Amino acid sequence: MARYEASTPAIGNAEFFRKSRDILIEMERKLSGVVSSSEKDFLALGEGLNAFHGQSLHLADLAKNLADLTSGETMLSSLGRLSEELERMTGICDLRRSEESIAELGKVNAIIDNLEGIIVEFGRIVKKLSMLGISTRIESARLGSKGRGFSTLADDVEKLANNIVNYSGLIVQNAGALKGYVDSASKRTMGIIDTQKSCSINIFEHLKSNIDSLASMTERSAALSKGVTVKTNVISENISQAVLSMQSHDIVRQQVEHVEQAVHDMRAILEENREGIMDSGELSGQAAETVGWVGDVLQLQCSQLEHSKDRFVEAVESLLGNLRGVAESILAISGEIRELMGQEAGQEQTALAGVERGIKAVNGSLREFSREGEELGKLMAAVAETIAAMSSFVAEIEEVGSEIELIAINASIKAAHTGEEGAALGVLASAIQGLSVEARKQTDEVSGILNEISSSSEVLQRNAAGYYDNTQVEEILGSLDAIVSAVSDVDRESQERFARLREQSDRLGRSIQELSERVDFHTKVAKKLEEARESLDRSRGWAKQLVPLEKDHNRSERLKKLYERYTMETERDVHAAAFGAVPKALTGKSNESDVELFDDFSSKGGDPDDLGDNVDLF
Amino acid sequence: MSKTIMTVDDSASIRQMVGFTLKKEGYSVVEAVDGKDALSKLKGPIHMVITDLNMPNMDGIELIRNIRAQAAYKFIPIIMLTTESQAGKKQEGKTAGATGWIVKPFKPEQLIAVVQKVLR
Numbered sequence: 001m002a003r004y005e006a007s008t009p010a011i012g013n014a015e016f017f018r019k020s021r022d023i024l025i026e027m028e029r030k031l032s033g034v035v036s037s038s039e040k041d042f043l044a045l046g047e048g049l050n051a052f053h054g055q056s057l058h059l060a061d062l063a064k065n066l067a068d069l070t071s072g073e074t075m076l077s078s079l080g081r082l083s084e085e086l087e088r089m090t091g092i093c094d095l096r097r098s099e100e101s102i103a104e105l106g107k108v109n110a111i112i113d114n115l116e117g118i119i120v121e122f123g124r125i126v127k128k129l130s131m132l133g134i135s136t137r138i139e140s141a142r143l144g145s146k147g148r149g150f151s152t153l154a155d156d157v158e159k160l161a162n163n164i165v166n167y168s169g170l171i172v173q174n175a176g177a178l179k180g181y182v183d184s185a186s187k188r189t190m191g192i193i194d195t196q197k198s199c200s201i202n203i204f205e206h207l208k209s210n211i212d213s214l215a216s217m218t219e220r221s222a223a224l225s226k227g228v229t230v231k232t233n234v235i236s237e238n239i240s241q242a243v244l245s246m247q248s249h250d251i252v253r254q255q256v257e258h259v260e261q262a263v264h265d266m267r268a269i270l271e272e273n274r275e276g277i278m279d280s281g282e283l284s285g286q287a288a289e290t291v292g293w294v295g296d297v298l299q300l301q302c303s304q305l306e307h308s309k310d311r312f313v314e315a316v317e318s319l320l321g322n323l324r325g326v327a328e329s330i331l332a333i334s335g336e337i338r339e340l341m342g343q344e345a346g347q348e349q350t351a352l353a354g355v356e357r358g359i360k361a362v363n364g365s366l367r368e369f370s371r372e373g374e375e376l377g378k379l380m381a382a383v384a385e386t387i388a389a390m391s392s393f394v395a396e397i398e399e400v401g402s403e404i405e406l407i408a409i410n411a412s413i414k415a416a417h418t419g420e421e422g423a424a425l426g427v428l429a430s431a432i433q434g435l436s437v438e439a440r441k442q443t444d445e446v447s448g449i450l451n452e453i454s455s456s457s458e459v460l461q462r463n464a465a466g467y468y469d470n471t472q473v474e475e476i477l478g479s480l481d482a483i484v485s486a487v488s489d490v491d492r493e494s495q496e497r498f499a500r501l502r503e504q505s506d507r508l509g510r511s512i513q514e515l516s517e518r519v520d521f522h523t524k525v526a527k528k529l530e531e532a533r534e535s536l537d538r539s540r541g542w543a544k545q546l547v548p549l550e551k552d553h554n555r556s557e558r559l560k561k562l563y564e565r566y567t568m569e570t571e572r573d574v575h576a577a578a579f580g581a582v583p584k585a586l587t588g589k590s591n592e593s594d595v596e597l598f599d600d601f602s603s604k605g606g607d608p609d610d611l612g613d614n615v616d617l618f
Numbered sequence: 619m620s621k622t623i624m625t626v627d628d629s630a631s632i633r634q635m636v637g638f639t640l641k642k643e644g645y646s647v648v649e650a651v652d653g654k655d656a657l658s659k660l661k662g663p664i665h666m667v668i669t670d671l672n673m674p675n676m677d678g679i680e681l682i683r684n685i686r687a688q689a690a691y692k693f694i695p696i697i698m699l700t701t702e703s704q705a706g707k708k709q710e711g712k713t714a715g716a717t718g719w720i721v722k723p724f725k726p727e728q729l730i731a732v733v734q735k736v737l738r
Binding site: 239 | 627629630631632634635638639642672701702703704707708712716717718719720721722723724725726727728731732735736
């Protein structure tokens with residue numbers, strides 16, 4: 001503190017008295033209201049602080065509501081239902097059924113080709129039957145009256161040949177129609193496969209990724225809310241620290257008022273001892289004691305002023321630091337929301353719009369798919385009908401085969417009755433019988449082929465029924481519409497809340513920044529306190545020149561008395577530091593607890609220390 | 619119904635901070651600038667008093683004595699909130715009827731913990 005010790009020019013007693021008295025008069029005037037005049041600035045800061053705290057809590061509420069909305073029941077249930085419908089759609093768009101149909105249709109095509117070869121065989125049988133009919137008719141004519149019955153036999157054989165021609169012709173005709181149906185069914189199934197593929201692409205490329213985006217948006221919103229809560233806690237801590245700083249105003253005000261009082265007292269004591277000081281050559285006795293005392297008190301007041309100034313500046317700077325911290329935290333919230341919304345805005349479409357577009361595309365595919373399936377179902381029904389008709393013709397041909405057999409038996413019997421002359425007819429009868437066996441073999445083959453076609457037809461009909469299950473498709477489409485509508489509501493609401501939260505964070509953050517930038521009253525107060533300290537220190541230097549420490553014998557006792565005058569812990573610490581002792585505040589050891597509760601409160605709730613060092617409940 | 623706490627301090631900034639802190643926790647607050655002002659406002663349901671020590675017109679010790687002299691407020695908690703931390707002053711407060719002592723500066727949560735403890 002001996003700043004002017006070496007540089008202070010030598011001074012006489014009278015000059016010391018006059019100059020010091022003038023300084024003290026001026027300081028008394030100047031110090032008055034230095035700190036208290038800034039109270040209104042402090043109060044304004046306090047008002048701002050309180051309002052900011054309230055608004056930051058409101059932001060936390062908004063963020064929580066937002067997270068509740070985006071991760072709430074509606075959104076979660078919608079996302080769950082959307083995923084379920086997606087599964088169902090994926091089932092409908094399963095290519096395996098279509099691929100099975102294509103394979104079955106290929107098989108039917110090959111079978112029909114094979115059938116045509118077998119039908120050609122019927123032509124050979126018909127030829128043989130015709131020949132046998134002619135031969136029977138010739139043999140019958142040769143036998144005359146004995147061979148009359150054989151003429152009827154020849155008629156029957158020819159008639160059967162015609163029947164085979166007719167029925168096999170019908171089978172060929174139906175086989176042609178069947179081939180046409182199979183071609184159409186193949187084309188339609190290929191169309192369905194294309195639709196299924198496009199449906200799958202929509203599901204996988206648009207819907208699934210956008211549903212994932214929606215889920216991710218929900219997660220981000222929850223994370224944002226969590227972040228806001230954390231930041232709000234930081235804000236509360238900053239506010240708590242700021243409240244601590246705000247009280248320094250009161251402590252510093254009291255310190256400066258005490259300095260004012262000390263300045264007043266010093267002036268009075270100087271005045272009281274005016275004569276002794278002014279008239280002495282070398283100061284001694286009461287005059288020396290007074291000047292020594294004034295020197296010590298001035299040193300102490302300089303320390304108190306320096307401490308007050310530092311504490312005041314530190315308190316305001318800390319307050320501003322806390323305000324800036326609050327502003328940063330709040331603007332960070334706004335930045336995070338901007339980033340979150342920017343991610344959405346930067347995309348070609350929002351996740352929800354993507355889901356809506358995907359659903360629209362899937363809706364189209366599903367409807368197209370359903371329509372094609374219906375057409376295919378009709379085709380498959382026609383296939384089944386044709387196969388049934390062909391089967392009835394095969395039955396007719398089988399019947400012809402049986403009749404040929406009967407005719408052959410009848411011919412054999414008649415030939416036997418005719419005796420030697422009918423031997424040739426017996427040969428014809430055997431040939432007819434051989435043909436009946438051949439015809440049966442052919443009809444069995446045709447029948448087997450038709451059974452195969454029939455089996456394939458059943459597979460195709462079953463698959464087609466799956467395609468055109470309109471109920472399921474309409475159910476899915478209805479469900480998708482309802483989900484999109486619910487998600488749209490949540491999305492619109494959450495976008496609005498995001499915007500509101502961002503706007504309010506921006507506004508609050510900027511208000512706090514503006515307020516903290518406007519505050520400069522502490523530098524003015526600090527300047528005045530420093531000027532006062534410098535003036536007092538000048539006078540202190542003169543006093544120490546006139547009464548150097550080595551001649552100041554009662555100093556120790558005086559310092560002790562001075563120390564005892566202070567009851568504020570802060571002031572006592574300053575005193576101890578100014579005169580070389582280690583302040584208790586700096587040792588971290590305080591004899592007195594700062595908080596105390598008296599009587600029965602001291603035992604309530606266990607350890608009283610949990611209230612803090614500055615609280616005593618008696 | 620929220621409890622009412624009277625805060626007595628000649629420093630407006632301290633009254634403001636104490637007021638904010640208590641109101642945030644749902645307490646009603648009556649402010650007084652010194653002991654004399656406090657006594658004039660001591661009417662109706664006041665559940666607790668938080669007072670400074672050094673104030674013009676009437677200091678905290680005198681205020682406590684006056685409050686304890688009134689039957690209606692004989693047993694309400696009275697906390698001294700002051701920059702003083704000397705044992706003698708503390709004892710003086712205790713003798714006058716103070717419930718506890720908090721040295722400024724205080725943290726808001728600390729003040730609330732004390733209030734909750736003495737009011738329960």
